[in-house]
Amino acid sequence: MIQLAKSYFADQRTDDLKELGQGRPRSDVPGHVTGKTAYFADRTFPGLLHLKMVRSPHHHARIRSIDTSEAEKHPGVVRVLTHKDVPHNVYTILILIQVGPEDEQVLAEDKVRWKGEAVVAVIADSERAAEEAAAKVKVDYEVLPAVLDMEAALQPGAPVVNEYHGQNFYMYDSGECRKVRFGDVEKAFAEADHILEQTYWSSPIEHAPTETTGCIVVPEGNDRFTCHTNTQAMFFTLDNTSIILQMPGHKLHMVGGTVGGGFGGKVDVTVEPIAILASKLTGRPVSFIYSRYEEMQISSPRAAEKIVLKDGVTKDGRLIARKVTGYTDAGAYSRHSPYGAQKGAAHYPGPYTVPNVWIDTYCVYTNRTPSSAMRGFGVTIADFALEVQMDKLARLIGMDPLEFRFINAYRDGDMKAHRQKTEGAALIECMQEAARASNWPVAEKFMTMSSYKGS
C-alpha cells in the first residue's frame, strides 16, 4: 500500500490530506461485474440499419470514378453515400482551436492517401447485406507512388502526400518545425568533456481496445439526432460533427458513457458524422461499429517517431547541452499530430535542468494510417529516448545512472528551456524513494537533497 510521506515539503503543507494510501472501491465496478454497465452498443432499436465502409485498397491513388449502381440495387440496401452527400466534406479536428488547414475528407473525393481511407458508405438493413453491397461498389483508381517513411517524405522531389498542406510537413507559425532555443548549445558542446549523439526510432502502436470504435444514431423525429457513442472526446465530436454536417449543435444529442477501453484511440472523429448523416438521410436508426479488423488497421495508432539526441556532458556529471531533432509520423492527415510534435518540443529536456538547449520537432506526412492520440503522445517515446540516453551518458562518464540524474534533476526555481519556471518539482524525492525501495545505493548527499531550494 502506498504511504503518503508527509515529511516532504512539511513547511509548505498545512492541509491534512488523507486519501492517498487508502483503498477506495470504484463506483463503477459493481456495474461491470454484474453486467449492468451500459456500453454504447448495449442497446437495440427497431428498424436499425447497419453502415459498412468501402475503403481504399491503395496507399496513394487518384480516384477516377466511383460507381455505386450495383451496390444500390443489392437486396436490403437502403442508401449509399459518397462525398457528394457530405455538406462540409473537408475537415480537421483541431480547427476548433485554430490549428488548420482542414486537410482530411470525410469520404474521399479526388484522392486516397492511405490504405484504408473511407470512400463510400453503404447502409443496409443487415450487416451482411451492407457488407455484400460494399463489395459491389466499383472505384476506379490511378495508383500513385506512395511515401511510406518520414525520411522519404522529406526528400526533395518526394510525392506530395497531402495537397492541403502542399509539402510533407506541417507548417507551424514558427516555420517548418517547432523550435526551442535556450542558451548557446554550440558553445556548450565545445566546452563539454564528452558528446553523445544517438538516433532513436519507434513504430506505430495500436491501442487495441477490447470494445471497438462505434456509435448508434437514433433520429428523434424533429430533425434532432441522439448519438450513442464511445468517443473519448465528446466535445471534439459534437463540434466537428456540427461543422461537417453544417448542423447547429443543439440538433446533435451526443450520449457518451462507459468506454470499453480507449487509451487515446477514441478521440478522433471517425464514425459519428457519417452515421448521423446516414440516419438523417434514411430517417432510421443507424449503427456504425468498427470490425476488429478496422479497429486494428483503420483506427489511428500512436505515431512512429524518429528522435536524434545529441548531448554534451562534463566529467563531473553535468548535462550542459542538448540538441534534439524530432520527427513525428502523422500519416496522411494531421488529426492531433501537430500538437503531439509540439508537445515533444517542450518536453525533450525531460525533468532535467539543461542550460543550453536546441530543439526542432517536425510533424511529417506520409501515406500511412493517420496517427493520433495515445497515452502521453508526444512525450512517451521522447521519454524512452531521453532516459535511455541518460543511462548511456552516465556509462560514458563512469557514473551511477541514478546519481547522474540527481545531479541534473530539475528543482524549484530552475528555468526550463521553454521558459517555464519549475514549480512543485518532486523528482528528487521520487528518486530518493525509488532508491530506498529498490535498495539502490546512492551517496548520502543525494539522499538529503530537496527539490525545494528554499529549505
Place this chain on the structure above:
Amino acid sequence: MAKVPVQFTLNGEEKAEFVESGATLLKVLRHKLGDTSPKGGCHQGACGACSVIIDGELKLSCLTLAETCEGAAVETTAGLAADGVMHPLQRAFVDEFAAQCGFCTPGMIMAAKALLDQTPNPTREDVVEAISGNICRCTGYEPIIRAVLTAARANSQNAA
C-alpha cells in the same frame, strides 16, 4: 430469411425465440433476449469478451450458433448475483480492483466460474490457464488472477 425456433434456459429461465438461421448466440442474447452482459470484442473467437457457460462448459457465444443451443442451459454473468447479493467471484473482482473499463469483465468472470465449478481449489497456474483465452487491455492480469484465487478461498471457507 427463414427463422428457426430455439428453446433453452438462460440463467435458469426458459426462453423461446425464432432466430435467423446462422445467428450467433451472442447476437440472440444481446439483441433478442436483452442480456447484454456478454460483449462482442472481435466476433472471431479471439478476445473472450463474449464467453458464456453452456451445459457447464465455457464457450465463445460469438462462435456458437443459437440454433445449436436447443435444450441447453446457458449461463451468463448477468445471472450470477442471487437475490441482489453478488457471487463470490463478483465480490472478489470488486475488492481486488480486477476491473477497469469493464468490457472484458463479464467474459473473464465466466471463464473463472467455469474453472471454479470444476476445480474449487485451483492453483495460480490453473487460473492463468483458465483465463488465457480472455484479453484485458486495462487493468492487467495480476489483479484478475488474485480475484479468482480470493473467490476460490471464499467459496471453500463457505463450504467448510
